[in-house]
Amino acid sequence: xxxxxxxxxxxxxxxxxxxxxxxxxxxxxxxxxxxxxxxxxxxxxxxxxxxxxxxxxxxxxxxxxxxxxxxxxxxxxxxxxxxxxxxxxxxxx
Amino acid sequence: xxxxxxxxxxxxxxxxxxxxxxxxxxxxxxxxxxxxxxxxxxxxxxxxxxxxxxxxxxxxxxxxxxxxxxxxxxxxxxxxxxxxxxxxxxxxxxxxxxxxxxxxxxxxxxxxxxxxxxxxxxxxxxxxxxxxxxxxxxxxxxxxxxxxxxxxxxxxxxxxxxxxxxxxxxxxxxxxxxxxxxxxxxxxxxxxxxxxxxxxxxxxxxxxxxxxxxxxxxxxxxxxxxxxxxxxxxxxxxxxxxxxxxxxxxxxxxxxxxxxxxxxxxxxxxxxxxxxxxxxxxxxxxxxxxxxxxxxxxxxxxxxxxxxxxxxxxxxxxxxxxxxxxxxxxxxxxxxxxxxxxxxxxxxxxxxxxxxxxxxxxxxxxxxxxxxxxxxxxxxxxxxxxxxxxxxxxxxxxxxxxxxxxxxxxxxxxxxxxxxxxxxxxxxxxxxxxxxxxxxxxxxxxxxxxxxxxxxxxxxxxxx
Numbered sequence: 001x002x003x004x005x006x007x008x009x010x011x012x013x014x015x016x017x018x019x020x021x022x023x024x025x026x027x028x029x030x031x032x033x034x035x036x037x038x039x040x041x042x043x044x045x046x047x048x049x050x051x052x053x054x055x056x057x058x059x060x061x062x063x064x065x066x067x068x069x070x071x072x073x074x075x076x077x078x079x080x081x082x083x084x085x086x087x088x089x090x091x092x093x
Numbered sequence: 094x095x096x097x098x099x100x101x102x103x104x105x106x107x108x109x110x111x112x113x114x115x116x117x118x119x120x121x122x123x124x125x126x127x128x129x130x131x132x133x134x135x136x137x138x139x140x141x142x143x144x145x146x147x148x149x150x151x152x153x154x155x156x157x158x159x160x161x162x163x164x165x166x167x168x169x170x171x172x173x174x175x176x177x178x179x180x181x182x183x184x185x186x187x188x189x190x191x192x193x194x195x196x197x198x199x200x201x202x203x204x205x206x207x208x209x210x211x212x213x214x215x216x217x218x219x220x221x222x223x224x225x226x227x228x229x230x231x232x233x234x235x236x237x238x239x240x241x242x243x244x245x246x247x248x249x250x251x252x253x254x255x256x257x258x259x260x261x262x263x264x265x266x267x268x269x270x271x272x273x274x275x276x277x278x279x280x281x282x283x284x285x286x287x288x289x290x291x292x293x294x295x296x297x298x299x300x301x302x303x304x305x306x307x308x309x310x311x312x313x314x315x316x317x318x319x320x321x322x323x324x325x326x327x328x329x330x331x332x333x334x335x336x337x338x339x340x341x342x343x344x345x346x347x348x349x350x351x352x353x354x355x356x357x358x359x360x361x362x363x364x365x366x367x368x369x370x371x372x373x374x375x376x377x378x379x380x381x382x383x384x385x386x387x388x389x390x391x392x393x394x395x396x397x398x399x400x401x402x403x404x405x406x407x408x409x410x411x412x413x414x415x416x417x418x419x420x421x422x423x424x425x426x427x428x429x430x431x432x433x434x435x436x437x438x439x440x441x442x443x444x445x446x447x448x449x450x451x452x453x454x455x456x457x458x459x460x461x462x463x464x465x466x467x468x469x470x471x472x473x474x475x476x477x478x479x480x481x482x483x484x485x486x487x488x489x490x491x492x493x494x495x496x497x498x499x500x501x502x503x504x505x506x507x508x509x510x511x512x513x514x515x516x517x518x519x520x521x522x523x524x525x526x527x528x529x530x531x532x533x534x535x536x537x538x539x540x541x542x543x544x545x546x547x548x549x550x551x552x553x554x555x556x557x
Contacts, residue, residue, distance in 0.1 A: 018340060021117065076162030
């Protein structure tokens, strides 16, 4: 129970922080901000890695494998696309 | 070892926070994205050094996913960006669903459990990860299909749709509660499969009735959901970096969604539940006049004499890939002694800021981009407003027709300019399926055809 309380504590603080971070963002940056934060949501790749243990049965390993592939696409693709977009904003400055 | 891993997760979280903060400012955004990517890298690397992992699956999956993500990000055209972000987002959601499922499967098969059995809390958050992840996945895929034109852009509604959605949601909650109360019994596993199936179905049905100009809001909301799904998956495996990063994305995505709704003067619940554009429009806005076509030659003569021009881009410019031609048109008009501005509506295109990205790609000077609120007060002074593939964001019905579904949405008042050119592929209604009185207004002239071809035609006239 103690761990759950601690995790919920982290959750609540992170939620407030997330709200505060995005208070004033110019609308031209909405698209890169969205795709950049979308890449962060690929953090679930860490969870996917941890589900694949030696001695896991085949089925859950394959589920985890699929999760890793999908989350990695999200992460790698998300960061690269964001970088490409932002490169276009920056090149003229 | 455990401490080192957790300390590294804290460092990664700090990098994510700084990354998001810097993404909100034009001068630091690129660096912010790098910092957040660095956070991701160290979080993944430190996870890999833990014991008992089956590396053949893990490294294979990482390599395959990286390759696919790399190729997709390299190949995509700037105009196809909204679809791709939606697709990536869906993958993230499905990954969180699979993490919840795989972890439950692993534990009930008692292979290498964190705990001897599944407790009620873990069971409950597993349901949440699967539910939110499932909705995010199919919702995003459906949105991707709509944006790329594969499923048609309009909203689809049918009788008792809301009731069906409510029944589905109720079914998921019921199955989830029964599952969470007794997660270790023989009946629990089929229940989790039911939750998976119904969640996937609900994602499609929830996005189905939303269309038109509301798609940017949906994408943003689904982005928020994929963060929350990762967060729930973090609770399943008691991992703090998943919770922090997922929650940050969830909260910031939600704020972004609300900001966008405000720009459209609508509430989030109205966007989600009103069935936009599906209401059959019965008001008389259609019969007030005829659309008056104009040739490129005649349009050129008017433009040549114009002293003040605004260009209002919309999704049609993205589809036609006309941004480079549009930029050239703007340059030539300026050389001709004309003041040229680009008026960007906050929800023009299929993603917030979509037009800014495209015009930046074409090197349009930042000073020429103006926002809706800066253009409208002086619009009567404008000689020519060129509407390029925009529709709802210049539809006067939003201002003066209370029966219109977009009534109350702020628009760029293109109909108040002295002359308005509307570049349009054909006579049909736009993405949202609404009639637009602007096209039949007395001072409007239609330039039919592919936007890029039309603009290129104007450009060569101005050159010649």
